[in-house]
Ligand SMILES: Nc1ncnc2c1ncn2[C@@H]1O[C@H](COP(=O)(O)OP(=O)(O)OP(=O)(O)O)[C@@H](O)[C@H]1O
């Protein structure tokens with residue numbers, strides 16, 4: 001039985017796909033057979049981040065509609081063992097992700113995988129709802145910024161009322177907060193919400209803090225999830241998040257303010 | 270507290286303004302999402318009844334359900350316009 005993890009946010013562009021790519025890669029590196037599934041029908045992007053855009057033949061919707069088998073559609077990652085990608089369709093509309101269809105595919109994948117990571121589209125429409133409905137756990141990706149925090153709270157409400165676990169009255173979906181694009185210097189200057197601020201408002205367990213980093217852009221340029229870039233802070237922060245997801249306790253890193261010069265300190269820089 | 274810190278704490282940072290605004294809106298939205306589906310319609314009908322007697326705006330009737338362990342309280346707030354009192 002696979003554990004189903006949705007990566008969700010409500011708000012667009014906060015780092016869901018970046019996170020899905022790195023978390024799934026990290027889980028596979030730890031030896032778990034993992035698939036990352038792109039639910040963003042019409043706007044597929046995960047394939048680019050995972051560097052398999054030229055190997056896509058069949059997609060998620062083809063499998064749902066019986067035009068391809070799961071094995072035909074799954075793309076095996078060339079760098080990391082145990083890692084597979086199920087790309088989204090670019091041509092169909094989101095309604096092609098039917099409830100029964102998604103359930104059937106997830107059930108079939110559950111038989112052979114340990115983890116299924118679902119990359120949600122932005123918004124709270126059909127595609128986003130489908131990606132979270134079957135989840136056992138949710139990684140709520142949030143930027144330290146008002147609209148992102150508010151949307152995350154919306155999504156938490158949906159997880160608590162509209163997921164399969166909620167409808168069945170099972171144990172609730174396990175919630176994790178992943179704060180991304182965090183800039184410690186700006187927090188120090190009072191220009192950006194701090195970890196504590198966001199925690200006070202959302203009050204769900206913190207999975208990790210990913211710093212705002214050029215390494216993320218470099219990684220997506222090259223089509224390599226940033227977690228593979230082990231020398232970077234963002235890569236290491238994702239590695240920590242994966243370890244915590246698996247139950248390990250790790251201290252938060254990379255949050256010490258940079259050593260400030262005397263003048264800067266004097267003038268509150 | 271140093272001389273410079275004094276000026277720093279005087280002025281509210283934009284992050285603390287953001288936090289305060291978020292706390293208010295999130296609390297409000299959590300409250301409305303726990304409300305039963307029939308509430309907006311109930312509010313609308315109450316509004317119509319009251320309007321037969323007093324001219325009021327849509328936002329002058331507020332209906333809210335507060336659930337405790339033992340019972341639920343339906344709270345109805347009607348703000349009447351100044352000159353009608
Ligand atoms: N920690 C980070 N530091 C810097 N840039 C980042 C970080 N995380 C994400 N980004 C950038 O933010 C942009 C959006 O990221 P991404 O595509 O992962 O977001 P998304 O939530 O999946 O978006 P959408 O809602 O459109 O699916 C990308 O350009 C990505 O490189």
Ligand SMILES: [Mg+2]
Pocket residue numbers: 016017018040045119120121
């Ligand atoms: Mg995305």
